[in-house]
Amino acid sequence: MNESSTRSNNGAAPLWKTISVDLGERLARGEFSHGFPGELELAQTYGVSRGTVRNALRPLRDKGAITAERGRRQRVVESGDGLLFGPLHSLFASVHAAGMIQRSTVLKQIVTTNPRVSALLDRSPTTPLFHLVRIRYANTAPLGWDELWLPNELVEPLAEVDFSNTALYKELRERCGITLDGGREELRADVASALDIHYLACDPGEPILSVNRLGIHAGAPIELRQSRIRGHRYAVTTQFGAITADD
Structure with missing residues (x-):
């Protein structure tokens, strides 16, 4: 996905918000059950800067969907019954x-x-x-x-x-x-x-x-x-x- 393709149809949605919504949907489908990708990998996947990726990840961390300790990559918050959001x-x-x-x-x-x-x-x-x-x-x-x-x-x-x-x-x-x-x-x-x-x-x-x-x-x-x-x-x-x- 390149940077222009992450925009909404009317061009109003910021790139980071569009990516954040897409990642949330992918989390809900269980796509990252074996590990959540790092910022560099996500930047390459979506064709955007790492700064845009960081902005996209912030709402997911605030909602408790992913978490990261200082110096470590994000991980999906899980329980025995699946994802916890x-x-x-x-x-x-x-x-x-x-x-x-x-x-x-x-x-x-x-x-x-x-x-x-x-x-x-x-x-x-x-x-x-x-x-x-x-x-x-x-x-x-x-x-x-x-x-x-x-x-x-x-x-x-x-x-x-x-x-x-x-x-x-x-x-x-x-x-x-x-x-x-x-x-x-x-x-x-x-x-x-x-x-x-x-x-x-x-x-x-x-x-x-x-x-x-x-x-x-x-x-x-x-x-x-x-x-x-x-x-x-x-x-x-x-x-x-x-x-x-x-x-």
Whole structure:
């Protein structure tokens, strides 16, 4: 595939985005089950620069489809049941994919204890936990807010991170060498609470998507997260089975 052929029909899609989508589809088909190609190989395959390839790989890493340790090539994130494409939603990746600017206002970034959270993470009640609370924006409009807990002993480098414009899983991977390889996520329909109204400037009774996540790494729970997302500004789309042009 040469550089011109990677453009969309109307010429609007950046090369890196077109390549990223193509790689995602190939990952879903299981084409890289025996190893993910390096940047040079991908650059030669698509007929583009390595810089374009790096841009194309970034959304795949942010979604948890591939991972790489410093100094090593990317690899596909796998489990015994096949490919894992990371958490159901990533606000950071979703907002960027929509062509908008994602930023956050950090309300809390501390080390604390929480016996209830520690129990859910199979830790002792006095375990120090990294606790992060953020309001999330798409361009200038508040999209949602979330709070999360991680065992601090695993993620101490996160204390120095400015989370106003970066993805947690990116920093977790690059600074702590941790990529979630499993988990459980529950989505529920809800209406705006007092905190939602305060943080998001939404109306009483406005629909809210409540997301509770337990993230797993190396067989152990390490992340507990609750996200509250404005229902009229966010949609979850899934794909299954064979899809034809007529579907």
